[in-house]
Amino acid sequence: MGKPTGFQEFDRELPSKRPVADRVKNYNEFVGQYSAEKLNEQSARCMNCGIPFCHNGCPLGNVIPEFNDAVYRKKWDEAYQILSSTNNFPEFTGRICPAPCESACVLGINKPPVAIEEIEKHIIEIAWEKGMVRPTAPILKTGKKVAVVGSGPAGLAAAAQLNKAGHSVTVYERDDHAGGLLRYGIPDFKLEKWVVERRVKLMEEDGITFKYNTEVGKDIAADELVRSHDAVVMAGGSTIPRNLPIPGREFKGIHFAMDFLKQQNKRVANIAFEMEEIIATGKDVVVIGGGDTGSDCVGTSNRQGAASIRQFEVMVQPPASRTAAMPWPTYPMVLKVTSSHEEGCERHFGVNTKEFLGDEQGNLRALKVTDVSWETDVLGRPIKFSEVEGSEREIPCQRVFLAMGFVNPQYTGMLESLGVELDERKNVKATEKAYRTNVSKVFAAGDMRRGQSLVVWAISEGRECARKVDEFLMGHTNLESKDAVN
Numbered sequence: 158m159g160k161p162t163g164f165q166e167f168d169r170e171l172p173s174k175r176p177v178a179d180r181v182k183n184y185n186e187f188v189g190q191y192s193a194e195k196l197n198e199q200s201a202r203c204m205n206c207g208i209p210f211c212h213n214g215c216p217l218g219n220v221i222p223e224f225n226d227a228v229y230r231k232k233w234d235e236a237y238q239i240l241s242s243t244n245n246f247p248e249f250t251g252r253i254c255p256a257p258c259e260s261a262c263v264l265g266i267n268k269p270p271v272a273i274e275e276i277e278k279h280i281i282e283i284a285w286e287k288g289m290v291r292p293t294a295p296i297l298k299t300g301k302k303v304a305v306v307g308s309g310p311a312g313l314a315a316a317a318q319l320n321k322a323g324h325s326v327t328v329y330e331r332d333d334h335a336g337g338l339l340r341y342g343i344p345d346f347k348l349e350k351w352v353v354e355r356r357v358k359l360m361e362e363d364g365i366t367f368k369y370n371t372e373v374g375k376d377i378a379a380d381e382l383v384r385s386h387d388a389v390v391m392a393g394g395s396t397i398p399r400n401l402p403i404p405g406r407e408f409k410g411i412h413f414a415m416d417f418l419k420q421q422n423k424r425v426a427n428i429a430f431e432m433e434e435i436i437a438t439g440k441d442v443v444v445i446g447g448g449d450t451g452s453d454c455v456g457t458s459n460r461q462g463a464a465s466i467r468q469f470e471v472m473v474q475p476p477a478s479r480t481a482a483m484p485w486p487t488y489p490m491v492l493k494v495t496s497s498h499e500e501g502c503e504r505h506f507g508v509n510t511k512e513f514l515g516d517e518q519g520n521l522r523a524l525k526v527t528d529v530s531w532e533t534d535v536l537g538r539p540i541k542f543s544e545v546e547g548s549e550r551e552i553p554c555q556r557v558f559l560a561m562g563f564v565n566p567q568y569t570g571m572l573e574s575l576g577v578e579l580d581e582r583k584n585v586k587a588t589e590k591a592y593r594t595n596v597s598k599v600f601a602a603g604d605m606r607r608g609q610s611l612v613v614w615a616i617s618e619g620r621e622c623a624r625k626v627d628e629f630l631m632g633h634t635n636l637e638s639k640d641a642v643n
């Protein structure tokens with residue numbers, strides 16, 4: 158432990174952000190860096206707990222007190238080795254993870270938790286800067302061929318681990334670039350795309366092949382892919398958005414969030430797209446849905462110069478995650494306040510949209526909404542809502558972004574042609590212990606198996622799935638398991 162009294166001496170501090178007025182002028186990241194002294198102080202706040210709850214809070218089992226200690230001692234190589242032993246892509250999680258490790262940090266019981274996510278980002282960026290992140294192509298090849306479908310964080314993590322085990326890995330991606338939602342969902346102001354490209358380039362140098370503009374089940378037959386490989390990992394994400402099929406859904410100006418966000422990511426990268434332009438400039442915008450996707454629509458609408466932005470969420474505002482009655486570590490709440498909300502947005506909780514209203518040209522002109530109240534179960538969990546009488550009103554708007562989550566993976570194409578069995582939620586059926594589907598040689602990981610989730614879970618699933626594939630191919634595996642760390 159670096160400094161036993163650090164948690165008493167130093168308060169939690171985060172790097173400064175560029176002021177709102179400045180950052181909304183472009184799509185660049187806006188979170189600064191710690192000075193060397195601040196980084197040292199922040200790592201010193203770690204108490205090196207006897208039972209480090211942060212290990213279990215992190216789906217990757219990151220070994221947090223150990224890397225905090227190495228940072229405190231300025232042992233960058235050691236810090237990088239510890240961090241990269243459990244996380245293939247700390248530069249992604251260090252920027253965009255909701256940091257369940259921080260919600261689990263014991264210091265958080267009576268003080269703000271250790272700034273684990275920022276420390277993680279600093280370790281990996283220092284490692285890149287100092288040339289520690291180098292290609293590590295495996296020395297021994299197994300002669301086995303593995304196909305990974307999808308290059309989101311789950312597919313990338315599975316590919317990296319399987320390549321490390323000596324298998325020949327090809328990643329098939331239907332988009333024109335790798336990264337999945339890291340590339341074409343999450344805006345640049347949260348994650349600039351050179352960060353993804355830098356990692357993908359390294360993976361290519363490691364010997365992994367990427368095939369773009371190749372949709373498995375369309376451009377290449379899925380059974381052909383299975384026949385020509387020793388194993389297949391499906392990591393195609395959960396891509397079917399939840400719709401709002403209420404009267405007026407057909408009016409012009411109502412869009413799925415992903416169509417809006419993907420276009421803007423392409424625009425920033427100067428990549429052409431064929432669909433009709435979706436622009437919020439000068440419009441009154443309503444974002445329906447209170448999660449990460451909704452908040453990214455808010456940030457993007459602000460940068461495009463929307464006239465006004467409201468965000469509606471049918472759930473009521475949750476309590477702070479730790480209250481006097483419930484002081485123990487918890488997972489972060491979904492309806493959090495993000496940097497995009499700081500940039501300007503009216504948030505409304507407990508609001509239900511009943512109808513879209515249009516003008517004679519078929520353009521959206523307003524929403525008909527009501528307030529709702531929730532009936533809860535004995536544990537206080539919301540189970541059913543009812544409208545608050547007399548609260549119905551019209552909200553003028555010309556753009557609506559539907560950000561109500563994703564219901565399941567796309568079944569037509571790859572899954573259908575292989576006859577992949579689904580679970581009761583219509584995700585790919587494969588247990589978290591085995592990651593194997595009902596189809597011989599075919600495994601599944603990430604949102605496609607788990608349902609819509611987080612980048613950190615996708616990386617965790619990709620790594621654990623790779624272990625199962627390696628075991629299947631070789632009879633045993635030497636790839637790291639998060640269970641061995643904790």
Ligand code: FAD
Nearest residue numbers: 307309310311331337338373393394603604610611612615
């Ligand atoms: P994806 O990232 O969805 O990648 C799947 C890939 O598979 C895609 O590239 C797709 O094109 C490809 N594919 C699908 N089918 C085929 C096929 N048949 N052939 C070839 N390729 C195929 N999580 C966080 O932790 N923090 C955040 O801040 C955050 N923000 C988010 C913002 C938005 C707008 C969205 C939508 C999600 C966000 N998430 C966030 C969630 C996170 O991005 C996902 O949980 C994560 O990306 C899932 O990873 P995945 O690899 O399983 O799937």
